[in-house]
Amino acid sequence: MPKPTFRTYGDDIPEARRDRPQPKRSSTGSNLALVIGAGAAVVAATVATWLLTRMVPAPDASVLEPNVPTAAPEPTDKPALSSEEARAPDDGVLGHLPYDEAQASDLVALTADGRIRLHAIAAADFIEMQAAARADGILLEPLSGFRTLSEQDYLFFGIAAQRSQNPSDRANVSAPPGYSEHHTGYAVDIGDGRVPATHVEETFEDTAAFDWLQANASRFHFELSFPRNNSQGISYEPWHWRYVGDRDSLEAFYKARQLDRQ
Template sequence: MDNASLSRKPSPTSEFGVDEIPEAVRDNPYPEAKPSQSQKKRLIWKLAGLGVLAFGVSIWLHLNFNFFPATSRAEQTEQNPAPASSASPSATSPVAKSTTGKSGPVTPDNLLGHLPYQEAPASDLVAVTPDGAVKLRSSAAAKYQDMVNAAAASGIYFAPISGFRSLEDQQHVFFDVKAERKQDVSKRAEVSAPPGYSEHHTGYAIDLGDGSSPDSNLSQSFENTPAFKWLEANATTFSFELSFPKNNRQGVSYEPWHWRFVGDRQSLETFYKAHSIKK
């Protein structure tokens, strides 16, 4: 054995000697591993799941056992006020009995089932009979003449009885005739309007008879005449309509002879919009 081999130091078996190992390493030779990123995510999802589960349980307890105190009704009303009512006027309008005992809408100007109308201006009145006794407003007169011509082409001849009436005319029709027939005002109002409340004041209304059946004039039997049958089928073509059909909402007696013109804005508003009358 040569000196070189004897003098060579043996290679160390470890990096440190026993005494040189740090104390922390000696006490915990297997240090705790830090959680990975995937483990952190799984932990977050578990916590979120537990939170959702707890919330669901609390809701279930509240719904089934009233576990939590409910908000008072007053607080609920204040927080969630009820929506404003959207009921239609017809559902909320007061209702009163008409002269015939039928229910009808109450309007501020309603009198014995009739509504107020202004007199037509004399400058706009046009005669529709040769003697000038029956007049209508110009727009109504023009359409009426067209209707007369169309009816005549079918062999139907109207007998115009009454058109525009002044307040004085209606005074006689209502009060004087009432006295002659010994009627009370309610009974008279079933067949005639008080002064200031007649459609005839407007110049848009006309009473018609059948030229071949004068006995039916101003009678409900007029509905059986050829003239009425023709009007029933064709009057709307010329913008005329029956004012007081059977069971009308104003409670006025059925008048098959009484027709009104609604062929322009002014006439339409007169009978519908201004007085809230619905057909």
């Protein structure tokens, strides 16, 4: 029930009472009337409050307390990943994983001029693999081995500037410094000595050297680092192989991948 509205003045006395003449009473009568009036006012206020609580609906708790917890939604099955999502690159830098730089004292020359170096055990197995390939009429030519951080810095940033490539585009064909397998001293780029035009090109996959590597490299503990549709999302590199023939080399590549997924 809505309260009546009164127009008030400065002393807050309702206008309806101000206009009503007040009869003269004795002091005793006046005091009794005040007591009775006060009691009646209390009773009336109590009754009015009770009526209002019966008439006004309870407030909505969600309005007064927006953070009131609600029932959890029914769980739904997650959609299956698409083939592209399943091949999403691991976290790292532009899809590349971090690798420590090998110590110079752990490296040996793979070529006569000393330009290409690998860990001693990787170099020994590569030379043995090279000899086996030569016996089959295949010339495996090492093109690149260990790289320092400064060398990789130039290959990534310097070449990117020359070719006007942004970092994402450059990362498709080269790793940022600190994120190249070549830092480990266990990675080697291989070419076909009879077809130099295919060196560090995808067309290397059409050579006899690549066919021989696919069939025989695992016998010498070498594996292709970036096959087609690899999990890191790196462009296909048929020339890039890595050595995984001892504990250190295995941990260098597979531990980095495992840590990246955690």
